[in-house]
Amino acid sequence: MxxxxxxxxxxxxxxxxxxxxxxxxxxxxxxxxxxxxxxxxxxxxxxxxxENKQDLVNQTYIEVKAEYTKYAFENFDTTLSVEAGFEHIWKRIADFKLKECENAMFLAQCDNTPMIDEESRQQGIKHLQPLLDLWARGKKEGIIKPLSDYLLYAYSINPLSFLMINQKRGTFQLDKTHLEEAYQSAWSSIKACK
Amino acid sequence: MxxxxxxxxxxxxxxxxxxxxxxxxxxxxxxxxxxxxxxxxxxxxxxxxxENKQDLVNQTYIEVKAEYTKYAFENFDTTLSVEAGFEHIWKRIADFKLKECENAMFLAQCDNTPMIDEESRQQGIKHLQPLLDLWARGKKEGIIKPLSDYLLYAYSINPLSFLMINQKRGTFQLDKTHLEEAYQSAWSSIKACK
DNA sequence: AAAAAAAGAATGAACGTTCACTTTTATTGT
DNA sequence: ACAATAAAAGTGAACGTTCATTCTTTTTTT
CATH class of the missing domain: 1.10.10.60 (Homeodomain-like)
Structure with a gap:
């Protein structure tokens, strides 16, 4: 027990x-x-x-980040094509940011400030591996631009944070149409040109 | 006097x-x-x-933001083609974020937290008009995707903030090559498909 | 000499954290 | 089964510190 x-x-x-x-x-x-x-x-x-206030936010960060990545990769099928796999993950992430808006906002704030210990931040990154693996495969197959993971992330995933923040501020409404447009932009920015 | x-x-x-x-x-x-x-x-x-601490950061924010936009649009020529104009502005912004790293970091932190009064934030946005005008022209000419300005910004300009933060953290090195790659991704994500 | 600017010490409020204590839950002895 | 007891969880008030801001005095400028 x-x-x-x-x-x-x-x-x-x-x-x-x-x-x-x-x-x-x-x-x-x-x-x-x-x-x-x-x-x-x-x-x-x-x-x-x-232990103290810092420990409270550190642990909160790690927990929320874990939820985030768990949600992102749920039902992810590694046998899918790179493009289909990416779309799946991207939309799961977008989903999370819309449904769990509070949690996502918290992560965005933590990731953009010195609020969190560097150690806890490292801890949070660990679970992103499936996406990096997918990108590696995509590069090998010539489907995804041969860019550093940071660049791929910056252009395909991170923009969602900006949109979410503005959504929360009420300056932008991220509906179904916008979401599809955003996905197309994300994919355009990382897919290899023929 | x-x-x-x-x-x-x-x-x-x-x-x-x-x-x-x-x-x-x-x-x-x-x-x-x-x-x-x-x-x-x-x-x-x-x-x-x-007046007080809040006023100090508010004023600091507004000043730095003004420097930022001034730098971004310096020598900007409205007779340029949309594509050339965008490249010019984009590279000026990238330049600023690399050269004035401290200033850019500060802006990123302000923009992602409730640190700044909403009023001062609004104040800061005002000077971005030339870019919005360029996009409007681009959409009219069918060169730029007909997306909301927030989406265009999210995918073409904002990613630089993410890269800069990681540059500062030492997890990523934004050199000449990366910069050109980043620009290509930015442009790919917002240019209209033929 | 008067006024403005600057300094350092002082102040009161707010905060994170701890302490001494109470309440609740679990364990033991009968 | 049930008191008696021990241990754990939880609390509100209090402590010491830090901080933003102000007050009084000194320095600089006109």
């Missing part, structure tokens, strides 16, 4: 509150007291689950 | 210190005292130039 006495619910509530508050106010403007209040918990209780 | 007694040098030093410290530690971890120290100024002096 698992010796997990501390309520997983409380932990989850703390992580959830952290995401929401950091999204809306940024790390520097979300005091532990507010996180505790939103999670219906005493400030002191946070320290039963996390 | 201008009634500008307060030293412009001090103000500049404060802005510069703000950029450097916020880049390396984030807004929440850069106290006014450190900004003052780096600018060789008393903490109290900051308040002769800026």
């Amino acid at each position: 698992a010796k997990l006495q501390k309520s997983i619910d409380k932990r989850n509530a703390l992580v959830k509150a952290t995401i929401e508050l950091v999204n809306n106010n940024g790390f520097h403007a979300t005091p532990m007291s507010k996180i505790a209040k939103m999670a219906n918990v005493s400030p002191a209780t946070i320290y039963l689950y996390f | 201008a009634k500008l007694q307060k030293s412009i040098d001090k103000r500049n030093a404060l802005v510069k210190a703000t950029i450097e410290l916020v880049n390396n530690n984030g807004f929440h971890a850069t106290p006014m005292s450190k900004i003052a120290k780096m600018a060789n100024v008393s903490p109290a002096t900051i308040y002769l130039y800026f």
